[in-house]
Amino acid sequence: MTGQVSGEWPLYEVFVRGKRGLNHVHVGSLHAPDDELAVRHARDVYTRRNEGVSIWVVRSSAITASSPDEKDPLFAPSGDKVYRHPTFYDIPADVPHM
Amino acid sequence: MSVVAEPEPEVEPESQAQLEARFQAVIGRKDRIEPRDWMPEAYRRTLVRQVAQHAHSEIIGMQPEGSWVGRAPSLRRKAILLAKVQDEAGHGLYLYSATETLGVSRQELTEMLISGKQKYSSIFNYPTLSYADMGTIGWLVDGAAICNQVPLCRTSFGPYGRAMIRICKEESFHQRQGYELLMTMMRGTDEQRAMVQESVDRFWWPSLMMFGPPDDASPNTAQSMAWGVKTHTNDELRQRFVDMTVPQAKALGVTLPDPELVWNEQRGAHDFGQPDWDEFWDVVKGNGPCNAQRVAHRKRAWDDGAWVREAALAFANSENGETSATSATSKSNESNQSNETGTA
Ligand SMILES: [Fe+2]
Ligand SMILES: [Fe+2]
Numbered sequence: 001m002t003g004q005v006s007g008e009w010p011l012y013e014v015f016v017r018g019k020r021g022l023n024h025v026h027v028g029s030l031h032a033p034d035d036e037l038a039v040r041h042a043r044d045v046y047t048r049r050n051e052g053v054s055i056w057v058v059r060s061s062a063i064t065a066s067s068p069d070e071k072d073p074l075f076a077p078s079g080d081k082v083y084r085h086p087t088f089y090d091i092p093a094d095v096p097h098m
Numbered sequence: 099m100s101v102v103a104e105p106e107p108e109v110e111p112e113s114q115a116q117l118e119a120r121f122q123a124v125i126g127r128k129d130r131i132e133p134r135d136w137m138p139e140a141y142r143r144t145l146v147r148q149v150a151q152h153a154h155s156e157i158i159g160m161q162p163e164g165s166w167v168g169r170a171p172s173l174r175r176k177a178i179l180l181a182k183v184q185d186e187a188g189h190g191l192y193l194y195s196a197t198e199t200l201g202v203s204r205q206e207l208t209e210m211l212i213s214g215k216q217k218y219s220s221i222f223n224y225p226t227l228s229y230a231d232m233g234t235i236g237w238l239v240d241g242a243a244i245c246n247q248v249p250l251c252r253t254s255f256g257p258y259g260r261a262m263i264r265i266c267k268e269e270s271f272h273q274r275q276g277y278e279l280l281m282t283m284m285r286g287t288d289e290q291r292a293m294v295q296e297s298v299d300r301f302w303w304p305s306l307m308m309f310g311p312p313d314d315a316s317p318n319t320a321q322s323m324a325w326g327v328k329t330h331t332n333d334e335l336r337q338r339f340v341d342m343t344v345p346q347a348k349a350l351g352v353t354l355p356d357p358e359l360v361w362n363e364q365r366g367a368h369d370f371g372q373p374d375w376d377e378f379w380d381v382v383k384g385n386g387p388c389n390a391q392r393v394a395h396r397k398r399a400w401d402d403g404a405w406v407r408e409a410a411l412a413f414a415n416s417e418n419g420e421t422s423a424t425s426a427t428s429k430s431n432e433s434n435q436s437n438e439t440g441t442a
Contacts, residue, residue, distance in 0.1 A: 022256075083275070095277070
């Protein structure tokens, strides 16, 4: 993965932790010649106004994503499992802390 | 292959005192410690113990309920119970991932559970003798877990707090399905009502034990609170649980098996009796009714699954071998323990 790079710099995905305690969130992408410089560039491009306390970068090519065609097989089955939600259960309103 | 940006390494290495001061300042601001921050070794060890114990509890906790999936009385009840047990597996995985950010591997954690080096909540060492227990566990055991877990959403270690937030969102269904199950049985026959009462009688005291020993027998609490790992003492949470549960028991029409349980007007809280702490310590030591069975079951599942883990790895390596000779090794580098993206 860190072998010779020729032509265009590879694409990186950038994740920023907004503040301590929060997850890193995907904010966008950028090109950089290597991992180290990707962090520097991410700092310049995505955190000029105190947007974060920590940055992750990862080569876009290292990300495996589900495809839009799989949307139904992956996610539709949970649609009819309404019993996974607390609102499925009728509890009288006068039962407290539930 | 991720690189994490953190404060530049100083030219002069920071002294231990400086590191500790910075750590304490973060805690003092009620801010979160993140995996790549410097932390005292004792803080790391405390968290490994607590988060691992929590993860093990979720995983072992599948057994007492899982054994009733096939015997639940309707398709609806089977589906609900199965969904709940699935959630508990998920909770275990969130928490194992959080533990791994502290530099322990999943395999080590599993081995420490199986060898008895790490514990899980004693509540799961009690048997589930009747179907009513499925309701009681949801109501009381998940109810007590919620009491414990809501404040942990603000615990000082970031990955633990974030796992707790996900878990708390899912727990509400657990408690409500249990209470609804018991309500349904209470509307049934005398025999069903008696089953509910008998089940509540068995689970009440072990549920109170879930908050841990009384404050004066819990020497680690003060340090855990100073570190912001815990935000309330065991006794405070136990009190909160009792106060929340009493009106629920009344609405359900069951009695809680404690003759000392009474509303104290002055305190604005319930007075209640103490669980049998000798029994508690005995179960912690491994002498509960189901300790041996729970661990043996987990060990069997682990051993029986060995060929699946090996086969999947062999298949992945052969696939990688066809496309690129190096990807197998770069994959294993990526599972570096200090990398928080354990689930990526
Ligand atoms: Fe859980
Ligand atoms: Fe639960």
